[in-house]
Amino acid sequence: MPISLRSARRYLVQRMRHIIQNLGRLKVVLLITALSVSFSVFITFLAFSLRQTGAVYNIAFFLATFIPLTIAPIVSWPLISLLMKVDSLEKEMRLLASLDPLTELLNRRAFFRDAELYIHRAKQEGRMLSVIALDLDKFKAINDCYGHSAGDAVLRHFSTTIRANCRTSDLMGRLGGEEFALLLPNTSASAAYALAERLHQALRLTAIQYGHSTMRYTVSIGVISVVPQKTDNIEALLNKADRSLYLAKETGRNCTVVFDS
Numbered sequence: 001m002p003i004s005l006r007s008a009r010r011y012l013v014q015r016m017r018h019i020i021q022n023l024g025r026l027k028v029v030l031l032i033t034a035l036s037v038s039f040s041v042f043i044t045f046l047a048f049s050l051r052q053t054g055a056v057y058n059i060a061f062f063l064a065t066f067i068p069l070t071i072a073p074i075v076s077w078p079l080i081s082l083l084m085k086v087d088s089l090e091k092e093m094r095l096l097a098s099l100d101p102l103t104e105l106l107n108r109r110a111f112f113r114d115a116e117l118y119i120h121r122a123k124q125e126g127r128m129l130s131v132i133a134l135d136l137d138k139f140k141a142i143n144d145c146y147g148h149s150a151g152d153a154v155l156r157h158f159s160t161t162i163r164a165n166c167r168t169s170d171l172m173g174r175l176g177g178e179e180f181a182l183l184l185p186n187t188s189a190s191a192a193y194a195l196a197e198r199l200h201q202a203l204r205l206t207a208i209q210y211g212h213s214t215m216r217y218t219v220s221i222g223v224i225s226v227v228p229q230k231t232d233n234i235e236a237l238l239n240k241a242d243r244s245l246y247l248a249k250e251t252g253r254n255c256t257v258v259f260d261s
Ligand SMILES: Nc1nc2c(ncn2[C@@H]2O[C@H](COP(=O)(O)OP(=O)(O)OP(=O)(O)O)[C@@H](O)[C@H]2O)c(=O)[nH]1
Pocket: 102, 135, 136, 137, 138, 139, 140, 141, 143, 147, 148, 149, 150, 151, 152, 155, 176, 177, 178, 249, 253
């Protein structure tokens, strides 16, 4: 019983938020005011029906209209404002919980969660998608040579390069350390390979100024492109992309290997 009460309350709060978001603050306050006045007039009417007439009756109806008309907006405006603020803070918190704080790409958990949705949709529509695993080369040497915050600057730079080369519909995540992953919906192996090559090219043209130092870095990339089958999930696809990435590292780094099944 307490569970159903709690879920009923949660449902009501959600409905209220939905209404507030759809109508906007002003319309909601006007609606509350109109409802308050109607209710107050109705109660007054019930109390006086068939009993009183004349001046008292008129004064009571005047008060039944005037009091809620003035009080309802004064009370509801700040309350609705507060609810809207809580709502946008909650949205912001949910977004922050999904992002890697250094690069502002999706964190591992959010990437895996969203990737499953993309894969599910691709299965339903029978469409191809590509998963790309990326790992910066000899990143430890950058940290050792220039310091940890220089390493952080490289990670941020790489995430900006990824963003500049991907579509807004692509999923971009930092899985941890210097490992990144992309999921490209509706993307063939050749288009995914072309993106990987654009990233290599962008890094070739890049020299990051850090203090008095100029840093250059490269990335190794593994690609898998499939029309996902029933048993495919992000873990399985990322495993295959990782196997290609491993080959890219073995081949001498700074290159792309496409998974060959
Ligand atoms: N600056 C910085 N370094 C990190 C972060 N997370 C992990 N690292 C470092 O990334 C380095 C990863 O090193 P390795 O796994 O040996 O890989 P690598 O040096 O890139 O070598 P290869 O992958 O074989 O090319 C380690 O030194 C970690 O300390 C981070 O958030 N910031």
